[in-house]
Amino acid sequence: MNRGIYIQIIENDEFHLKWDINRTFWNESSDIYTFLRNHTLKIEHKFDTKFNAFANNEIPMGGIKMLVDGIKNDLNFLIGEYDDKPITNGLNSIEVEYDGKLMELYYKASKLHLMILNLVRFIKKLESVIEKNKKIFVCGNAYFNDNMLESLMKLKADFKATGTIETKGIAETELNELIKNESLIKTGKNYKLTRKGLIIDIAE
Numbered sequence: 001m002n003r004g005i006y007i008q009i010i011e012n013d014e015f016h017l018k019w020d021i022n023r024t025f026w027n028e029s030s031d032i033y034t035f036l037r038n039h040t041l042k043i044e045h046k047f048d049t050k051f052n053a054f055a056n057n058e059i060p061m062g063g064i065k066m067l068v069d070g071i072k073n074d075l076n077f078l079i080g081e082y083d084d085k086p087i088t089n090g091l092n093s094i095e096v097e098y099d100g101k102l103m104e105l106y107y108k109a110s111k112l113h114l115m116i117l118n119l120v121r122f123i124k125k126l127e128s129v130i131e132k133n134k135k136i137f138v139c140g141n142a143y144f145n146d147n148m149l150e151s152l153m154k155l156k157a158d159f160k161a162t163g164t165i166e167t168k169g170i171a172e173t174e175l176n177e178l179i180k181n182e183s184l185i186k187t188g189k190n191y192k193l194t195r196k197g198l199i200i201d202i203a204e
Contacts, residue, residue, distance in 0.1 A: 001146055001202075002027045003053050008199045009125060011134045017160055019201055024122070028053055031111065032118050039070035053140035056182050056196045064126055064136060071123045078116050079103070087113065096120050139196045143181040148174060152183055152197060165191040 002025075008015075009022040016022075026033040040051035043063040050057055059067075075098065082103060090106030090113075097103075098120045105113040129136055141149075151174040158166040167175060175191070178184035183197035 001141065001144060001149055003142055004028045004030070004033065004140070005051070005053055005055060006139045006141070006199050006201070008137045008139070009129055009134055010137065011132060013135075015195070015198060017156065017198060021125075023199065023201075024125075025201075031115060032122075035074070035115060035119075036067070036071070039067050042070075043067060050140070051138055053142035055138040055140045057138060059136045059138055061130070061133075064129055068123060068126050068130065071119055071126070075099075075116065075119055075123070078112060078119070081112055082116060085112070137195060137199065139199045141200055144200070148177050148181075149200075149202065151175070152178060152200060153202060155184070155191075155193060156198070156201075159193060165193065167191055 004025055004027040007024040007026070011022075043049065043059065043066055044051050046066070047060045047063050049055075049059060049063065051059065051063075079098070079101065087106045087110055090109035092108045093104045093106045094117065095102060096105055096117055098116075103116065105117045107114040107117045126136075128134065144152075151170045154170065155165055155167070155178075158164065175184065175186075178197065179186060181196075182194055183200060185192050185194055
């Protein structure tokens with residue numbers, strides 16, 4: 001499985017099980033994760049939180065604003081590179097507007113263009129979070145293996161279909177591991193998915 005982080009945006013404390021535009025996965029080896037790691041490390045230190053594959057926490061609004069400021073500075077530099085190194089014969093371009101500038105990004109031909117595209121899309125989500133006072137949770141999958149993920153997906157599928165947790169066919173050791181990594185809780189004989197359990201999913 002790909003080790004990384006899930007970034008989940010929640011508005012009005014409403015959480016939807018279905019993967020949508022409010023949930024993002026960053027592989028630890030992805031360019032965007034590596035590119036923004038300096039900013040996320042600063043957030044971790046300043047707010048005593050985690051923004052990595054071991055995370056299971058909300059990112060404070062102050063941390064979100066720090067990330068926005070950092071990305072703005074990055075985009076200023078990258079867009080300068082975009083202007084200095086034009087591409088005129090690439091394929092699969094997309095027009096993107098940022099800060100009053102319209103750019104034609106050849107995201108398949110250029111890593112620079114792809115990074116600009118990803119950062120522009122991400123910063124617009126973050127600005128919406130700030131404007132509408134939404135919340136961002138970051139959950140990592142560092143403690144998962146393939147068997148645990150398979151068990152979690154079965155529990156989630158049952159929950160989506162019936163609204164209940166069905167543990168039949170899942171070994172007790174797997175259930176205990178999911179409890180240990182804060183994806184599942186047990187009250188009496190009943191099990192319940194945690195926020196982390198609902199967010200973690202099969203990611204590309």
